[in-house]
Amino acid sequence: MEWREKLQMNKTTRLVNETSTKEKNKTGRSFRIIILLSIFFLVFVGLYSRREKILSLFKTNNKKEQPAYVKVETVSTDRTIQLSIVQNMSLEAINRVKLIPRVTGRLEKLHVKKGDPVRKEQVIATLEHTQQDSQIEAAVASVASSIAETERAKAEMMNAKTNLERYKRLIAEGFSTQQQYDSIETTYSSTKANYNAAIAKQRQLASELNRVRSARGDYIIKSPLDGTVLDDYSLAPGAMISPNTPIFDIADLTQLKATLKIPESKIFVVKENMPVTLRFDALPEKEFNGTVTRIDNYVAPDTRTSNVEIALNNRDTGMILRPGMFGQASIIEKEKKDCIVIPDVALRERESGFYVLTVVENKALLRPVEIGIKQNGEVEIIKGLNKGEKVIIFGGSNLKNEDYVKIQEDNS
Structure with missing residues (x-):
């Protein structure tokens, strides 16, 4: 019995010892892992920091090695610039008219069309004028009749005048009576009055003839100037027109x-x-x-x-x-003549005033300037630039003073 109890106790003791040993081994491994991770972290941080410094140095060196490409213009002093309104x-x-008829009528004929050249007094359109022609014919006949009547009245007056002069001699010689003379004188006065009336009537009829002829002229439309027909308003023969209807635009x-x-x-x-x-x-x-x-x-x-x-x-x-x-x-x-003029794209502005960037020994150098006339994409430089200097006109938008640049040749 005793030896069995001792054997059981020995087994229990070994089991406890083995368990304790395993726990110790496990704790040791965990500790070593933590230490290794810590070392790895510290190494990583150090390498990252050095990487940033290396990259920073690389960028700086790369910037110096890769200058900005720019285009320049060489300053001259023989330019001219103008300020204009x-x-x-x-x-x-300057001479342009819209032709409007003076009368109402039907369009009989268009003699020109849009785009045609015309001369002053050239007939360019005709309205129907049959009635006016009849009036002219009647007026011409009346004037002709009046002329014949005037000639008869004149002949009668001249005869009466001749007879009156004859009776003057007869009465002076005693061969005629005063009563006869007075009768002849009355006849002469009557024929003279008839002649004057005939002349007045002839003048009146001639004036009427001129009036109807002038009225007919309103139906014959002429160009008032030498020029070109800009518009004929798409009118066609047969159209009714009035003083409110333009028929031609001539200039x-x-x-x-x-x-x-x-x-x-x-x-x-x-x-x-x-x-x-x-x-x-x-x-x-x-x-x-x-x-x-x-x-x-x-x-x-x-x-x-x-x-x-x-x-x-x-x-x-x-x-x-x-x-x-x-x-x-x-x-x-x-x-302004014989002055410095540059493209206005080269001009920059800040609170202290205007400036440009010039190129000296492959560096962009800031140059304060005073400006004058500015127009049509150009600006006059009054002060700050000299003949022969190179001004950056393209590619310098982000450049700072003393940045490295390389001039790009213009092959155009």
């Missing part, structure tokens, strides 16, 4: 004009006979010359502008311009 405008014909295309609205602040800059440069949207590659011909002597209160009229000779353009064409007119207000 630029206004939108639309061309008009002289050789002389054109445009009206500009000049701001009040520029009124005294513009003078008559000043040259004007004209550009049109339909002809963007061409320029045309005009002249200031009239300046209004008042300012419109609603727009604070004055109308300025300019004229141009379309013959000088080869007759290519047309009324209604839209474009811009430029009047030179100020002009």
Whole structure:
């Protein structure tokens, strides 16, 4: 019995010892894992920090090795720049009329159509005028009859006058009585009155003939000027027209004009006979010359502008311009010659003023400048640049002072 109890106790003791040993081994392994993880973390942090420093150095070195490509313009002192007043405008014909008949009638014939050239006093349309022709024929007949009547009255008067003179001699010689003479004198006075009445009637009938002829002229429509038919309003023979119906739009295309609205602040800059440069949207590659011909002597209160009229000779353009064409007119207000002019894209601004970037020994250098006239994408540099310097005009939007750059050659 005793030896069995001892054997059982020994087994129990070994089991406890084995369990204790396993727990100790497990704890040791966990501790070693924690230590290894800690070491790994510290190594990782160190390597990451060094990586950032290396990358930072690499970027810095790379920036120096990869300069920004820029385009430059070399400064010259022989440029010219102009300050101009630029206004939108639309061309008009100086001489243009819309023909409206003076009478109501039926259109008999159109002698010209849209686009045709016409001469002054050329017949361009005819209204039916049968009634007017009949009136003229009747008036002509009346005048002819009146002329014959006047001639008869004149002959009677001349006969009576001759008879009266004869009786004057007879009564002086004692061969006639005063009573006979008085009778002859009365006859002469009567024939003279008849003659004067015939003349008055003839004049009246001639005036009536002129009137009906003139009235008939209203049915024969003529061009009032040399020009071109801009519109015939699609009228056709047989149409009824009246004094409210335009039948032709005619313009002289050789002389054109445009009206500009000049701001009040520029009124005294513009003078008559000043040259004007004209550009049109339909002809963007061409320029045309005009002249200031009239300046209004008042300012419109609603727009604070004055109308300025300019004229141009379309013959000088080869007759290519047309009324209604839209474009811009430029009047030179100020002009500078032999000065420094650069593209305005090269100009930058900050609180202290304007500056540009120049290239010196492959570095972009900031240069403060003073500017003058600025127009049409160019700017005058009054101070800050010298002849021969290179100004960055492209590629320098993010550059700072002393950044490295490389000039890109323009192969265009």
